[in-house]
Amino acid sequence: MKTRMNFIRPFMGLVAGLMLALVMVACGDNTATPGTGTSAAATTSAATTAAGATTAAATSAASTTAAATAAVATSASGAPVTITYFTFSAAPDHLKDLDAMIKAFNAVYPNITVKVETAPYDTYFTKLQTLVASNTAPDVYELNYENFVSYASKGVLQDLTPLAAADKTFEASAFYPRAYKAFAQNGKQYGLPESFSDVVLYYNKDLFDKAGVAYPTDSWTWKDEVAAAQKLTDAKAGVWGTYQPVQFFEFYKMIAQNGGAMFDASGKPTVNSAQNVEALKFMLDKFNTYKVSPGEADLSSQPDSDTALFKDGKLAMWRSGIWNFGAIKDATFKWDIALEPGNTTKAHQFFANGIVVSSKTAQSDAAWKWTRFFTSSNDAAKIRVAASWELPALSNQSLFDDYLKQTPPPSRSIVFKALETAVTPPVIERESELQDATTKELAKAKLGQETPQQALDNLQAQVTKLLQPK
Amino acid sequence: MAVVSNKVGEKNWVRRLWVAFFLGPHLIGMLAFLVIPILASLVLSFAEWDLLTPARWLGLDNYTALLSDPNFWDALKHTFYFIAGYLPLVLVLGLGLALLMNQKLRGRLIFRVAFFLPVVSAWVAVALLWKWLLNPRYGLVNWLLSLVGIEGPGWIFDPNWAMPSIILASVWKDLGFVMMILLAGLQAISPEYYEAASLDGAAGWRMLRNITIPLLSPTIFFVVVISLVNSFQVFDQVYVMTAGGPAGSSQVLVGEIVNNAFRYSRFGYASAMSWVLFALIFIVTLVQLWLQRRTVHYQ
Numbered sequence: 001m002k003t004r005m006n007f008i009r010p011f012m013g014l015v016a017g018l019m020l021a022l023v024m025v026a027c028g029d030n031t032a033t034p035g036t037g038t039s040a041a042a043t044t045s046a047a048t049t050a051a052g053a054t055t056a057a058a059t060s061a062a063s064t065t066a067a068a069t070a071a072v073a074t075s076a077s078g079a080p081v082t083i084t085y086f087t088f089s090a091a092p093d094h095l096k097d098l099d100a101m102i103k104a105f106n107a108v109y110p111n112i113t114v115k116v117e118t119a120p121y122d123t124y125f126t127k128l129q130t131l132v133a134s135n136t137a138p139d140v141y142e143l144n145y146e147n148f149v150s151y152a153s154k155g156v157l158q159d160l161t162p163l164a165a166a167d168k169t170f171e172a173s174a175f176y177p178r179a180y181k182a183f184a185q186n187g188k189q190y191g192l193p194e195s196f197s198d199v200v201l202y203y204n205k206d207l208f209d210k211a212g213v214a215y216p217t218d219s220w221t222w223k224d225e226v227a228a229a230q231k232l233t234d235a236k237a238g239v240w241g242t243y244q245p246v247q248f249f250e251f252y253k254m255i256a257q258n259g260g261a262m263f264d265a266s267g268k269p270t271v272n273s274a275q276n277v278e279a280l281k282f283m284l285d286k287f288n289t290y291k292v293s294p295g296e297a298d299l300s301s302q303p304d305s306d307t308a309l310f311k312d313g314k315l316a317m318w319r320s321g322i323w324n325f326g327a328i329k330d331a332t333f334k335w336d337i338a339l340e341p342g343n344t345t346k347a348h349q350f351f352a353n354g355i356v357v358s359s360k361t362a363q364s365d366a367a368w369k370w371t372r373f374f375t376s377s378n379d380a381a382k383i384r385v386a387a388s389w390e391l392p393a394l395s396n397q398s399l400f401d402d403y404l405k406q407t408p409p410p411s412r413s414i415v416f417k418a419l420e421t422a423v424t425p426p427v428i429e430r431e432s433e434l435q436d437a438t439t440k441e442l443a444k445a446k447l448g449q450e451t452p453q454q455a456l457d458n459l460q461a462q463v464t465k466l467l468q469p470k
Numbered sequence: 471m472a473v474v475s476n477k478v479g480e481k482n483w484v485r486r487l488w489v490a491f492f493l494g495p496h497l498i499g500m501l502a503f504l505v506i507p508i509l510a511s512l513v514l515s516f517a518e519w520d521l522l523t524p525a526r527w528l529g530l531d532n533y534t535a536l537l538s539d540p541n542f543w544d545a546l547k548h549t550f551y552f553i554a555g556y557l558p559l560v561l562v563l564g565l566g567l568a569l570l571m572n573q574k575l576r577g578r579l580i581f582r583v584a585f586f587l588p589v590v591s592a593w594v595a596v597a598l599l600w601k602w603l604l605n606p607r608y609g610l611v612n613w614l615l616s617l618v619g620i621e622g623p624g625w626i627f628d629p630n631w632a633m634p635s636i637i638l639a640s641v642w643k644d645l646g647f648v649m650m651i652l653l654a655g656l657q658a659i660s661p662e663y664y665e666a667a668s669l670d671g672a673a674g675w676r677m678l679r680n681i682t683i684p685l686l687s688p689t690i691f692f693v694v695v696i697s698l699v700n701s702f703q704v705f706d707q708v709y710v711m712t713a714g715g716p717a718g719s720s721q722v723l724v725g726e727i728v729n730n731a732f733r734y735s736r737f738g739y740a741s742a743m744s745w746v747l748f749a750l751i752f753i754v755t756l757v758q759l760w761l762q763r764r765t766v767h768y769q
Contacts, residue, residue, distance in 0.1 A: 126732045131523035154522040296627040297606040383718070432733045443717035447629055 006449050025245045045434035053206050055167045068446035085374075086128065086138035089195070090355055091118035095328055096102040097161040097387040098396040102377035115153060116302060132144035133155050136400035137358040139367045143191065145182055146427050151356065152185040159188045163368040179393040183354040191354035194376040195384065198418045199253070199349040201341065202318040202409075205334040207232055208237065216317070220258075220341040222282055225317065232316035242294035243306055246283055246442045247427060249349060250319065250465070256423045257340070262463070263426050268462040279343070280452040305417035310335075311444060322349070322415050323387040329408060336409045337431040339418055350422035352393060379381075391415070430466045437462045515741035519733035525738070534741035542743065544718060545726040548633060552722060553701045555637040560697060561690070563641065569678075571649060572656045582653075586646035593643070597710035601626065613634050614629030629719035632712050636720060639707055644700075646691050655689025656682070666731075687766040695758055702751050 066120035090098040095118070099248035102114045117138060119127050125147060131137050132151075145153055148456045151157055164170050172180055175193055183191035201216055208215055213228050229241025244250050252262055260275030270276070286293040294315075304327075309315045311328045319340060328335070340348055355375050357367040374380050377400075381392040385403045392399060428434055436461060515532055519525035534543050570581055588596060603610050604625035612622030623631045663681050672680065683690075706726035708714060714721035714729075723743065731740035 128730075129521050151522075154520070156522055194576050297624055386484065430734065436733070437728070445716065447717055449629065451480060 003347055018212050024135070034224050042389065049415040057101050065238040078111050079112065080111045081363050083116060083139040083361070083363050083366050083370060085370065086117045086124075086131070086141040088119055088121045088124035088142060090116070092119070093253075094387060094389045097389055099372060100383050101365055101380045104182060104377070104383070105373045107375070109237075109366075109369055112369060114370055124392065132358070133419045135360060137360055139361040139363055140355060140357055140371055142194065142353055143356055144351065146425065146431050147184070148183060148191060148354055148356070149430070150191045156359055157169060157190040157370060158189060158359045158361065158364060158367075160192070160357060160368065161189045162369070163357075163364065164189060167368070167372070170372065173395060174396070176393040176395050179354075181276070183356075191356040192371055194353045194355045194375045196350065196352040196393050197388035197390040198335045198351070198415060198422060199319060199321045200337045200414055200418050201336055201339065202312060202320055202324070202328075202335060204310070204316050206313065206331075207316040211316075215336070216338040216341065222341050222343045226292065229286070229317060233292045235291075238314050240294045240309070240315050241290075242286060242319075243309070244283070244286075244319040245295045245306065246287075246439075246446050248438040248442075250283070251280065251438060251442060252425055253340075253347050253349045253423060254283055257345060258282075259344045261426075263428075267467075269460055271460040271463050272453070275344075276451050278304055280442065281444075282343070282457060284452065287446065304417045314410055322388075323333070323390055325409070329388075331408075332409075336458055338411065338413045339414060339421075341446065342421075343427060346421040348418040348421055350419065350424055353390070365446055370398050376446070428467065435464055437466070471494070474639060495613065511741040511744060514738050515745050516738070518736070518738045520735040521736075524652060529740065532739050533746075535739065536742060536746060541718070541721070541726055542723075542765075543724045545721050549702060549704065549722045550718060551633055552637060552640075552704050553698065555634065556640050556701050557697055558647050558692070558703075559641045560644050561693065564645055565652055565690075567645060567649040568652035568656055569651055569682075570637075582650075585649055588643045589646040589650075591643070593706035593712055596643050596709045597639060600635070600642075600707075601711050604635050604638075619653060626712050627716055629716050632720040634712055636707055639711065640701075640704070644697070648697065651693050652689055653687045658689075659685045684767045688768055691758070691762050691766045695755060698758070699751055700763065702747065702754075 058133065061154070087098070094118075098116060102116070105114065106112070110111070128137075128141060135157065160230055164172070172189075178197070179193035180189075183189065183193055203216055205215065208228075211232050211234075213231050216224070216228070225242055233241040240397065244254075247458075255261060255273075255276045258275045258279040260273050260279060262269065262276075264270050287295055294309065297460065306315070306318065306320070306329050307324055310318045310320075311331050313331070313333050322337075330411060339346060355371045357364065357371055361367050375392070376394060378396075381394055381396070381399050382402070384392050385399055386406075388403075388406065391403065400416070403415075426434070437447060441450070441455040441459040443463075444450045445452050514525065515529050516529055517525045518532075567585060571578060571585070575581065575690055578633070602608075604612075606622060606624045606627060609622075609625070612706045615622040625631050626633045659682065663685065664677065667677055667681050702726055705728070706724050708720055708722050708725055709728075716724050724747070727740045727743045727747070730736045730743065
């Protein structure tokens with residue numbers, strides 16, 4: 001017999017709040033920036049198919065966005081209201097851009113005050129969970145795709161479908177279609193896609209020139225990467241050939257580049273397949289066999305130490321997300337991006353963030369207006385593009401033209417080319433446990449405590465257990 | 471008090487009201503922030519709850535699942551490893567320091583303050599400091615070792631050295647506390663005992679063995695109980711220095727509880743773990759109370 005235990009919920013909010021307060025105090029040092037590493041992003045299951053859609057869907061809907069923004073202006077009126085907006089992706093690099101967007105929003109809706117609250121990605125979901133459980137959820141908040149799935153199914157998000165229907169000027173086609181659908185569940189639109197990003201190969205042109213190695217091309221494979229990395233690595237000067245962290249998000253992509261996957265089409269785990277073992281072996285060989293990648297001890301053990309290493313000109317090739325364009329734009333050397341080298345096929349990570357409205361908000365109308373403005377208005381999109389704050393999930397191609405004109409890097413079009421072979425992270429209900437278990441087994445293999453085969457055999461068993469109904 | 475005597479009843483009533491008034495804020499706080507949450511977590515340990523959807527009664531499932539959870543057993547093992555390394559070290563070094571600080575040394579006060587400073591520092595700051603000191607490549611510790619020709623280990627990046635690193639930092643931080651308590655105990659020992667002993671010809675080791683330690687035993691007992699309870703709950707330094715890594719080699723019980731509650735939203739399971747931890751601490755403390763009857767001498 002399963003008994004409902006609603007009666008303890010009021011207290012549990014309290015307990016959770018307390019426990020959280022303690023944890024927050026304990027973890028106060030954790031300043032990992034949002035948008036750091038691959039963890040910072042999410043996914044739309046749609047991405048694989050969404051890939052080529054940018055250009056195609058773009059032109060058709062280009063005009064609607066502009067029309068919508070103009071029409072919105074007329075509906076601004078009413079008593080002053082305040083809504084709270086909770087975000088992980090704005091701080092610390094894009095707070096000014098967010099402020100600029102709010103200013104533009106207030107030019108249209110002077111009566112709506114948007115109060116911004118931020119938390120670093122590492123603690124964001126812990127804090128959000130507690131806020132939601134204690135009925136103090138922010139009116140509007142940001143979710144990445146993986147977390148969106150569980151929040152939507154738990155009924156804490158407002159169904160935006162009626163609000164969208166009531167908003168005469170709203171056009172769903174203004175959005176990147178697959179990203180828009182990713183934030184829907186069971187035919188209800190629970191969120192609007194805010195931004196998307198992918199991961200590419202960064203490279204330091206000066207280091208390549210100095211070593212006399214040809215720049216990476218789209219046809220590069222893992223072998224080319226290692227061969228170049230061996231020439232580029234200069235232990236005496238502290239220069240490393242190539243780097244990618246050994247963790248869940250890199251792993252799911254690398255196995256895809258080798259034709260593998262964590263789950264088959266029916267959802268059964270295929271973690272320890274031959275392709276996957278081979279991919280893991282390659283990831284580890286770069287550290288342990290070829291010694292072309294810096295180990296934990298070689299990085300400074302600070303957050304974003306790989307970013308720092310690349311920015312210092314000590315890393316020739318770096319698999320990292322396009323959200324780092326801003327962080328290294330002031331680098332003193334020439335750098336560019338290329339498609340990631342694959343093995344049997346190409347594959348690139350794809351992540352998306354969305355904006356949702358709390359089901360408990362008293363300000364649905366204002367919340368909707370902000371959500372819509374922030375995700376799809378031309379003003380907000382332009383600020384986002386100018387700041388290289390990932391990319392707006394819109395179908396208006398002219399926005400991306402502006403994006404492409406910016407440098408560095410010169411080859412910005414690679415960002416869109418990588419989308420053609422985008423793969424999304426596998427999402428299961430017990431996602432954090434999947435990610436942690438994966439990262440832990442990979443670490444054991446990296447340390448040599450287990451062979452790649454043993455590590456993935458163990459992981460296969462653990463994942464099978466995670467999929468069992470509780 | 472003659473005036474009061476005919477109004478005893480009323481006076482008592484007013485007195486009680488005042489007592490309640492002054493105790494009230496604290497009692498309410500204790501009830502709301504300690505008693506109720508503790509009871510709630512007990513109830514919750516028999517259920518499954520993710521904070522967002524209603525809880526589901528599971529009976530003993532959480533506890534039986536614990537038995538077959540390798541992460542739980544690993545965390546338990548690592549916690550005992552920590553205690554086995556930390557407790558003897560902090561006690562012996564603390565006692566040594568206390569004896570030293572009890573001598574008439576020049577600048578004794580400065581030393582006492584210096585040793586106590588880490589105690590009042592925040593764990594996060596201390597842990598970050600040690601994380602830097604112990605960095606195998608850029609850290610001061612390995613640099614010092616290299617000066618005497620020793621190649622230092624990988625410390626927090628080496629699964630075999632991660633826990634010793636944490637023990638090292640913990641001993642450094644808590645040494646001052648143990649020293650201070652033992653010092654207070656030492657100073658409470660009447661000099662007459664030492665005089666009598668020295669008349670009998672005792673000195674040095676014998677004095678320590680037969681006078682100081684027995685008379686200090688209640689204080690030592692207090693320090694052991696406190697340190698043991700604290701070390702079962704070791705968390706902050708692990709979280710900051712290694713986050714349980716590398717590859718889970720330094721994950722402790724409280725770390726596992728925090729992960730399950732706040733990363734995996736398994737509040738029921740985490741509560742069950744908390745209660746197992748409580749039971750462990752309770753049993754160990756009972757054993758200590760039983761042992762103290764033989765080993766602790768109250769004068």
